[in-house]
Amino acid sequence: MVEICCIGAGYVGGPTMAVIAYKCPSVEVVVVDISKPRITAWNSEQLPIYEPGLEDVVKKCRGKNLFFSTEIEKHVAKADIIFVSVNTPTKTQGLGAGKAADLTYWETAARLIADVSKSAKIVVEKSTVPVKTAEAIEKILTHNSKGISFQILSNPEFLAEGTAIDDLFNPDRVLIGGRETPDGMKAVKALKDIYAHWVPEERIICTNLWSAELSKLAANAFLAQRISSVNAMSALCEATGADVSEVSNAVGKDTRIGPKFLNSSVGFGGSCFQKDILNLVYICECNGLPQVANYWKQVIKVNDYQKTRFVNRVVSSMFNTIANKKIAILGFSFKKDTGDTRETPAIDVCRGLLGDNAQLSIYDPQVPERQIRDDLSKRKLDWEHPGHASSVSFSAPEQVSVVTDAYQATKGAHAICILTEWDEFRSLNFQRIYDSMPNPAYIFDGRNIVDVEKLRKIGFVVYSIGVTE
Numbered sequence: 001m002v003e004i005c006c007i008g009a010g011y012v013g014g015p016t017m018a019v020i021a022y023k024c025p026s027v028e029v030v031v032v033d034i035s036k037p038r039i040t041a042w043n044s045e046q047l048p049i050y051e052p053g054l055e056d057v058v059k060k061c062r063g064k065n066l067f068f069s070t071e072i073e074k075h076v077a078k079a080d081i082i083f084v085s086v087n088t089p090t091k092t093q094g095l096g097a098g099k100a101a102d103l104t105y106w107e108t109a110a111r112l113i114a115d116v117s118k119s120a121k122i123v124v125e126k127s128t129v130p131v132k133t134a135e136a137i138e139k140i141l142t143h144n145s146k147g148i149s150f151q152i153l154s155n156p157e158f159l160a161e162g163t164a165i166d167d168l169f170n171p172d173r174v175l176i177g178g179r180e181t182p183d184g185m186k187a188v189k190a191l192k193d194i195y196a197h198w199v200p201e202e203r204i205i206c207t208n209l210w211s212a213e214l215s216k217l218a219a220n221a222f223l224a225q226r227i228s229s230v231n232a233m234s235a236l237c238e239a240t241g242a243d244v245s246e247v248s249n250a251v252g253k254d255t256r257i258g259p260k261f262l263n264s265s266v267g268f269g270g271s272c273f274q275k276d277i278l279n280l281v282y283i284c285e286c287n288g289l290p291q292v293a294n295y296w297k298q299v300i301k302v303n304d305y306q307k308t309r310f311v312n313r314v315v316s317s318m319f320n321t322i323a324n325k326k327i328a329i330l331g332f333s334f335k336k337d338t339g340d341t342r343e344t345p346a347i348d349v350c351r352g353l354l355g356d357n358a359q360l361s362i363y364d365p366q367v368p369e370r371q372i373r374d375d376l377s378k379r380k381l382d383w384e385h386p387g388h389a390s391s392v393s394f395s396a397p398e399q400v401s402v403v404t405d406a407y408q409a410t411k412g413a414h415a416i417c418i419l420t421e422w423d424e425f426r427s428l429n430f431q432r433i434y435d436s437m438p439n440p441a442y443i444f445d446g447r448n449i450v451d452v453e454k455l456r457k458i459g460f461v462v463y464s465i466g467v468t469e
Contacts, residue, residue, distance in 0.1 A: 166201020
């Protein structure tokens with residue numbers, strides 16, 4: 001029986017290992033983490049992350065060939081294949097602060113693997129890491145190997161939160177990068193055989209290590225670039241009288257471009273896009289490619305600009321003052337069908353509104369109040385000027401209320417900002433909402449999901465992204 005151990009029970013490690021266990025009944029999979037509360041949650045009825053379909057998969061395998069444990073050393077020592085799926089946040093201080101990936105957790109994991117291993121291991125990079133990380137990990141493992149053989153593979157994840165289980169069941173591709181040596185090719189085959197239980201062979205792509213590492217950063221950069229491109233167009237549409245949804249539709253009909261990731265919005269978020277682009281920028285700078293670095297920086301600058309534009313539009317539309325006005329925030333996660341708030345546009349939008357002394361009433365169906373308050377109170381690193389964190393940190397809890405439904409959030413509000421495209425926001429009783437709001441009643445649709453004409457007939461003043469009012 002092949003034994004797999006995954007270090008890291010987060011958004012990537014948990015779902016990925018659950019699906020491997022589900023699809024490979026003859027493989028024993030153990031997910032380990034230093035966080036006892038997290039492992040306890042994985043072993044409970046209330047999983048630590050929300051992802052459609054995840055609960056069913058976990059419950060079918062847990063206790064059979066899928067296990068969650070804090071006994072890291074024991075399970076690492078036993079495993080044949082070790083996935084490392086630890087956090088690689090952006091560095092906040094020192095060399096590369098604001099851009100480079102912080103590999104502290106990765107190095108700790110590598111040293112632990114070297115310390116406890118008594119047999120040959122295949123070590124798989126699952127976290128998103130900079131190009132050449134495998135080289136550094138190899139050095140740590142070989143210098144501490146006590147004669148044990150380690151093979152490093154890169155197997156980046158291409159999951160989209162909200163559809164992660166579908167993405168794992170039916171991936172566009174599985175990418176495996178390894179050394180082009182006999183032992184390296186053997187390790188690649190061993191991992192390929194795991195995925196071949198359910199992934200067609202033509203979708204399993206094998207490359208060298210560096211191509212696999214860079215492909216993940218490149219994929220996220222290309223996706224984020226599309227969002228910033230259409231958001232840049234939305235500003236031009238508002239200035240010229242064009243409609244960004246019509247422009248996107250026309251552009252997306254070109255088969256060379258395609259329709260995906262062409263929806264204009266308040267901006268992109270999530271754990272990967274900004275982090276990976278900044279990482280790419282840093283790698284370009286380190287390799288003497290400032291023009292390439294500046295090109296990718298613009299993707300993030302346009303994203304920041306879009307969030308600022310949204311806040312400015314709210315303030316200017318409401319007679320240039322929102323002081324002490326109640327504003328309902330519908331949606332806080334960075335997109336629908338996830339509770340993840342990392343780099344969500346809602347943080348910057350809310351901070352911008354709070355900076356103008358608005359009173360916010362926030363509702364999100366999946367994000368708990370504690371998380372919302374934590375996100376708003378954290379000091380934010382300025383990626384362009386990493387020497388100092390953003391001075392805007394929320395310290396007036398009385399300015400924010402977090403409520404349990406959309407009607408409570410909107411009651412008595414002067415304006416509504418839709419910041420996440422949750423399906424339930426499309427089917428709200430807007431007549432009921434309008435009747436509970438003072439006039440003029442504003443809706444600022446940051447996701448372009450509402451029926452504008454219908455809402456205007458009710459009496460709302462509606463602002464959408466990329467449309468002239």
